[in-house]
Amino acid sequence: MEVFPKVLVLGLPTCYETLQSIYSHKFNFINPNSSNLPLHQFIISNHPPSIRAILCSVSFPLTADFLRLFPSLGLVVTTSAGTDHIDLNECRRLRINVAGAGGLFSEDVADKAVALLIDTMRKISAADRYVQTRNHGGEWDFPLEMEVFPKVLVLGLPTCYETLQSIYSHKFNFINPNSSNLPLHQFIISNHPPSIRAILCSVSFPLTADFLRLFPSLGLVVTTSAGTDHIDLNECRRLRINVAGAGGLFSEDVADKAVALLIDTMRKISAADRYVQTRNHGGEWDFPLGYKISGKRVGIVGLGNIGMEVAKRMESFGCIILYHSRYQKSSVSYPFYSNIVDLATNSNALVVCCALNEQTKHIINREVLLALGKEGFIVNVGRGGLIDENQLVKCLIEGEIGGAGLDVFENEPHVPQELLALDNVVLSPHCAAFTSESVMSLCELVGGNLESFFSNMPLITPLKLD
Numbered sequence: 502m503e504v505f506p507k508v509l510v511l512g513l514p515t516c517y518e519t520l521q522s523i524y525s526h527k528f529n530f531i532n533p534n535s536s537n538l539p540l541h542q543f544i545i546s547n548h549p550p551s552i553r554a555i556l557c558s559v560s561f562p563l564t565a566d567f568l569r570l571f572p573s574l575g576l577v578v579t580t581s582a583g584t585d586h587i588d589l590n591e592c593r594r595l596r597i598n599v600a601g602a603g604g605l606f607s608e609d610v611a612d613k614a615v616a617l618l619i620d621t622m623r624k625i626s627a628a629d630r631y632v633q634t635r636n637h638g639g640e641w642d643f644p645l646e647m648e649v650f651p652k653v654l655v656l657g658l659p660t661c662y663e664t665l666q667s668i669y670s671h672k673f674n675f676i677n678p679n680s681s682n683l684p685l686h687q688f689i690i691s692n693h694p695p696s697i698r699a700i701l702c703s704v705s706f707p708l709t710a711d712f713l714r715l716f717p718s719l720g721l722v723v724t725t726s727a728g729t730d731h732i733d734l735n736e737c738r739r740l741r742i743n744v745a746g747a748g749g750l751f752s753e754d755v756a757d758k759a760v761a762l763l764i765d766t767m768r769k770i771s772a773a774d775r776y777v778q779t780r781n782h783g784g785e786w787d788f789p790l791g792y793k794i795s796g797k798r799v800g801i802v803g804l805g806n807i808g809m810e811v812a813k814r815m816e817s818f819g820c821i822i823l824y825h826s827r828y829q830k831s832s833v834s835y836p837f838y839s840n841i842v843d844l845a846t847n848s849n850a851l852v853v854c855c856a857l858n859e860q861t862k863h864i865i866n867r868e869v870l871l872a873l874g875k876e877g878f879i880v881n882v883g884r885g886g887l888i889d890e891n892q893l894v895k896c897l898i899e900g901e902i903g904g905a906g907l908d909v910f911e912n913e914p915h916v917p918q919e920l921l922a923l924d925n926v927v928l929s930p931h932c933a934a935f936t937s938e939s940v941m942s943l944c945e946l947v948g949g950n951l952e953s954f955f956s957n958m959p960l961i962t963p964l965k966l967d
């Protein structure tokens with residue numbers, strides 16, 4: 502055999518066994534794997550100056566030092582298309598020829614690339630594992646979502662979510678903790694928090710600083726509300742997380758609801774309904790009188806978009822509008838009260854529709870309620886925390902104010918039990934913003950903000966954070 506040229510085999514190429522069976526009558530393959538000697542000793546024992554060719558796979562790095570062990574080396578043949586495991590500069594310097602697999606594998610590698618892509622996007626292997634390992638007999642519940650869609654974590658199950666999901670699930674991979682039995686924290690961990698770049702939330706989920714910090718790649722919070730008091734905006738600013746809200750989308754709907762609550766409490770609409778529904782004697786009607794709307798002085802707390810819409814509506818009922826706001830507005834002629842107790846003293850009804858923040862928390866306290874008086878009414882469509890709820894309940898029970906229409910509460914979804922027994926109170930489950938129409942518009946707005954964010958375009962309703 503010594504007459505056949507020596508070929509040193511390194512990294513045991515996949516094709517070696519076949520190659521050997523075909524070519525061993527032409528080449529003397531020197532294979533370190535067939536020996537127990539350490540590689541270096543094996544090479545020395547095979548007289549390196551007699552080796553003129555090396556056959557190698559990608560798994561063996563042919564370094565300059567290694568190549569220099571073979572003073573007669575004239576050829577390196579690698580069984581790969583790539584040659585990054587070979588010091589080509591040294592080959593050039595030592596005039597060693599190099600032969601690779603060229604384009605031999607292109608079609609096979611391309612086939613595999615396509616297979617991997619389809620497998621990851623269509624979850625072929627995951628589906629196989631699912632069928633192999635699932636050991637219960639229930640319905641198939643293999644997820645459709647393709648991981649290539651950007652993930653959007655959904656928190657507080659926004660009212661518009663079902664519609665949004667039906668319209669946008671071909672664009673976003675909505676991750677909804679309510680669809681899982683895992684506790685929230687565990688659900689989040691199982692969804693790889695660094696892969697989550699957007700959160701969609703409702704007012705009912707407090708986005709605290711600690712929570713936001715769970716997501717190192719978070720770039721967007723979209724809330725389905727106009728109010729943003731449930732979000733730590735300072736932390737969003739610090740972490741450079743964009744925030745998009747509903748903007749003025751709901752102003753008319755919320756104003757309609759405020760007017761409805763005011764008229765309901767003053768004219769006792771819900772109470773009248775209860776009276777007719779539950780009265781079980783056949784005698785005369787003896788339902789108590791309500792109050793005329795026209796001519797009443799309506800004090801608006803917070804003359805923003807919603808406040809302006811309430812003012813417009815109540816003016817058309819013949820009411821006189823007064824207001825309290827952070828600043829006096831030069832664009833309106835309604836009397837401005839910088840002191841809210843003075844506003845209450847001069848109003849028959851207060852409609853609370855400002856944002857909740859450190860300055861406005863409990864802006865309606867006992868003093869304001871007493872100033873409003875025994876025939877005064879209050880409506881809250883802002884946030885529960887704007888009113889000191891304990892004091893409100895007390896004043897209602899003690900007859901210190903005439904009645905209240907409440908869409909919001911301090912500790913939602915908790916509603917103080919005492920309120921349920923009162924006939925001069927109208928209650929609503931924080932839904933002033935939502936109508937069939939506004940929910941459709943909200944879906945478009947939320948979807949538009951998500952699309953803008955993921956295509957690096959400006960948000961439609963960005964919140965100014967600085």
Ligand SMILES: O=CC(=O)O
Nearest residue numbers: 725726727728934
């Ligand atoms: O309360 C609802 C909202 O802020 O939009």
